Amino acid sequence: MSAEQPLIRIADDAAALACGADTLARAFEQAGAHVERVSSWGLHWLEPLVERDGIGYAKAAPADIPAILDGSAPSIGRIEEHPFLARQQRLTFARAGKTRPLSLDDYAAAGGWEGLTKARAMRPEAVIDQMKLSGLRGRGGAGFPAGIKWDTVRLAKADRKYIVCNADEGDSGTFADRMVMEGDPYMLIEGMAIAGHAVGASKGYVYIRSEYPHAIAKMRAAAERCAAIIAPFEIEIRAGAGAYVCGEETSLLNSLEGRRGEVRAKPPLPALKGLFGKPTVINNVLTLAAVPWIIAHGGEAYAAYGMGRSHGTMPIQLAGNVKHGGLFEVAFGITLGELVNEIGGGTASGRPVRAVQVGGPLGAYIPVEQFDMAFDYESFAHADALIGHAGITVFDDRVDMAQMARFALEFCAEESCGKCTPCRLGSTRGVEVMDEILAGRDVETNMLLIEDLSDTMKYGSLCALGGFTPYPVMSAIRHFRGDFDSRSVSGEKAMEVAE
Amino acid sequence: MKPVLGEYIAQSAAQHRREDEPARGALLPILHDIQAEYGHVSEEAVREIAVLLNLTRAEIHGVVSFYHDFRKQPEERPVLRLCRAEACKARGVEHLVNAAMTVAAGKVSIETVYCLGLCSIGPSAMVGDSVHARLDAERLAALIGAMA
Numbered sequence: 001m002s003a004e005q006p007l008i009r010i011a012d013d014a015a016a017l018a019c020g021a022d023t024l025a026r027a028f029e030q031a032g033a034h035v036e037r038v039s040s041w042g043l044h045w046l047e048p049l050v051e052r053d054g055i056g057y058a059k060a061a062p063a064d065i066p067a068i069l070d071g072s073a074p075s076i077g078r079i080e081e082h083p084f085l086a087r088q089q090r091l092t093f094a095r096a097g098k099t100r101p102l103s104l105d106d107y108a109a110a111g112g113w114e115g116l117t118k119a120r121a122m123r124p125e126a127v128i129d130q131m132k133l134s135g136l137r138g139r140g141g142a143g144f145p146a147g148i149k150w151d152t153v154r155l156a157k158a159d160r161k162y163i164v165c166n167a168d169e170g171d172s173g174t175f176a177d178r179m180v181m182e183g184d185p186y187m188l189i190e191g192m193a194i195a196g197h198a199v200g201a202s203k204g205y206v207y208i209r210s211e212y213p214h215a216i217a218k219m220r221a222a223a224e225r226c227a228a229i230i231a232p233f234e235i236e237i238r239a240g241a242g243a244y245v246c247g248e249e250t251s252l253l254n255s256l257e258g259r260r261g262e263v264r265a266k267p268p269l270p271a272l273k274g275l276f277g278k279p280t281v282i283n284n285v286l287t288l289a290a291v292p293w294i295i296a297h298g299g300e301a302y303a304a305y306g307m308g309r310s311h312g313t314m315p316i317q318l319a320g321n322v323k324h325g326g327l328f329e330v331a332f333g334i335t336l337g338e339l340v341n342e343i344g345g346g347t348a349s350g351r352p353v354r355a356v357q358v359g360g361p362l363g364a365y366i367p368v369e370q371f372d373m374a375f376d377y378e379s380f381a382h383a384d385a386l387i388g389h390a391g392i393t394v395f396d397d398r399v400d401m402a403q404m405a406r407f408a409l410e411f412c413a414e415e416s417c418g419k420c421t422p423c424r425l426g427s428t429r430g431v432e433v434m435d436e437i438l439a440g441r442d443v444e445t446n447m448l449l450i451e452d453l454s455d456t457m458k459y460g461s462l463c464a465l466g467g468f469t470p471y472p473v474m475s476a477i478r479h480f481r482g483d484f485d486s487r488s489v490s491g492e493k494a495m496e497v498a499e
Numbered sequence: 500m501k502p503v504l505g506e507y508i509a510q511s512a513a514q515h516r517r518e519d520e521p522a523r524g525a526l527l528p529i530l531h532d533i534q535a536e537y538g539h540v541s542e543e544a545v546r547e548i549a550v551l552l553n554l555t556r557a558e559i560h561g562v563v564s565f566y567h568d569f570r571k572q573p574e575e576r577p578v579l580r581l582c583r584a585e586a587c588k589a590r591g592v593e594h595l596v597n598a599a600m601t602v603a604a605g606k607v608s609i610e611t612v613y614c615l616g617l618c619s620i621g622p623s624a625m626v627g628d629s630v631h632a633r634l635d636a637e638r639l640a641a642l643i644g645a646m647a
Contacts (some may be wrong), residue, residue: 018617018632044619160519172584210531210568211615213628239531242567244613252509258526258552260565276521318619320589325619348590357585393586393618407588410572413612441636 005034006069009051012101012212013182014035015175019047020061023435024440027062031069039183041097042327043084043189045348046076051097054078057152074267087343089305090329091313092286095184102221104229107186115292119194127198129290133299140166140247140284141359141388141464143377149281152271153199155278157439161201162274162474163192164256164282167208167215168240168247171360172318173391177285180213181208184289185222191288193230194295195281202232205275207252209240222256244270244415248463249282251417261462262417284389307333310376320345320357320393337371340394357404359388362468363412364475365401386471401480402487405450406434408472414463423466426457430473442489447477447484501537508533508547522552526562528567538573576608577646580625581639583611586618595622595639602640606647 004166008028022209025035043401046058050068055077057068067073076082079097090096119127132147153161169177180188192204192418208216216239223235243261246252250264254470274280290312294302297317303311312395316339318325323345340356347353355365364385373379380387409430416423430453436446454470477484511532516604533544540563549556552629563569581599583592617623620632623627626640631642
């Protein structure tokens, strides 16, 4: 690159690509610029976002190139000082927007491998002590303390142990795993290698959903390039095959073993009998991605973030009908209202917010009246809701909550693995009953049936798919009862119907 | 020309089998290879895999039929996968479905996918590995029109 050649930085993750980043990058090159493809800042509503000398140009199109190159184009100012970023506490996403995802030089220059180097100089027990001190809880949704899970695997006696990364990010409203894998793949690999050292495992698998071809490609390339650095630890990247339920840890293990992705009954826990019957650490992408920072900076430094028993930061994903959608990493304790209204800027449509769904298809719908709720595990549990994978999907006042309740059941019926009866039959029966309600037939009786059915699914299902589907259904009923009852008059919801 | 099925599967199995792990661990990668190469997993392929991995055909069939990605019959038409999960619903994807079907007119297969991880910029769709966001009726129609 010559001295006069302007340096342009454009993200190359799936979100940027879907907004036309590749075409834009090629056009910049044709215009004589040197283009670096970097990770995404997570300011999705501004994509494709062009960076030149730290200054951002939002939603750029090839026609804007001359003005960006001669400096006359309207800019959003310094990207790093953008209010959406300035309010964040980025630990896991510290490198987002700044490094080229597959560049080993960029990674090492930005603190990469510090955690692994430090961990390898420590005894496994000492690594696990730091993990326990950090208070890190599983970011996949269950919130189980990672250090305790790791210790169980460490203490298990076996000739072989595994680290499995659950990258089957199927929940609508979530994309943080995808951003880690497409933007900072070495961080995830480093976290897995540290886990391997801590529990005595020499092999790791990353199971990525097939709907993420870009993440799969990046992770494969990254695993190949850093093989010598993480050796003797080995990593293999595996693609899922379009089954949502494989995000459940035991069905994921079955899938890796070449079986139907059916849920296993627990016990035995995967920590004792996991992949191929061997002791296995199975953690979500965000859990393992938090590890390098924790080991590099110490467990206490991580635990200093957050509130109560929810330590550290959470990469929150603002999605759906939200004005400023993207990735917002912050310590636990921020309120839902701040997230949706102040940071998210309300709806993209400009209409009033009516509800948000937190935690994906199995998460509860929360009405605006509860927006003072703090974002942490305990407050959500107290309100009969879940943080899950921390996706927040925003809906405006046109949403038909009875239709959304029906969809939750329909989705469960579509994705149920079929192993347990409450989920397999309950979901299909639930759709039938909801159809009766939507048609305005026998609403009172059918509402009782739905509530009873939800109860059976919640307490009788083997895993979270059947067990948590009642959350969206029952929360929709609890907070938006009018959407269900109004059917009895007209057969349609009084307001404009979403479908 | 497609490679000879038996040879192709043997090659795929050799690549994915791990000495120190049960053979069936290679099953999903093998099925992905076959699906990508031939567009579907045929009865003949199931038989070949069963022999190679020392599993019954019923077991392989059980796995093939469990996962959405594996087809028993090839799809001859180009496929557009439209996300109709919650976040895209919140951004109005349901309003686009009927018109998309009309434009597709049976020449393009419009399939539903639940989430492409583009939840802040939906409605979204995927054609092959290429992703498209911020779809409205016109952009979706143009996308489908270019495929037909």
